[in-house]
Amino acid sequence: MANQVHCLYCGAKFDEDLPACPDCAAPSHFQQKGFRFGGRRRFLLWFAAFAIATLLVAVWLPR
Ligand SMILES: [Zn+2]
Incomplete structure (x- = not known):
């Protein structure tokens, strides 16, 4: 059903x-199968990776 x-x-x-x-x-x-959950989860994963990379660059960048 x-x-x-x-x-x-x-x-x-x-x-x-x-x-x-x-x-x-x-x-x-x-x-669209998998659009609701798969797409959003992948987007969040990329967003998290981008946020972490930005944070690391901000911490390690010479002032
Ligand atoms: Zn309607």
Whole structure:
């Protein structure tokens, strides 16, 4: 059974597999597999690495 998702525009509940909201016809943003979690986690990882690198450079840079 597919998951139920809430429409980002009108809040209606509909099937995750649907390409668009049946209530307001807005395109569904739950179609791409792994987009919600994988993409954000990878972004956070890169952001953390960038923050640490910036911190190290700030500490080690001659004043
Ligand atoms: Zn909708």
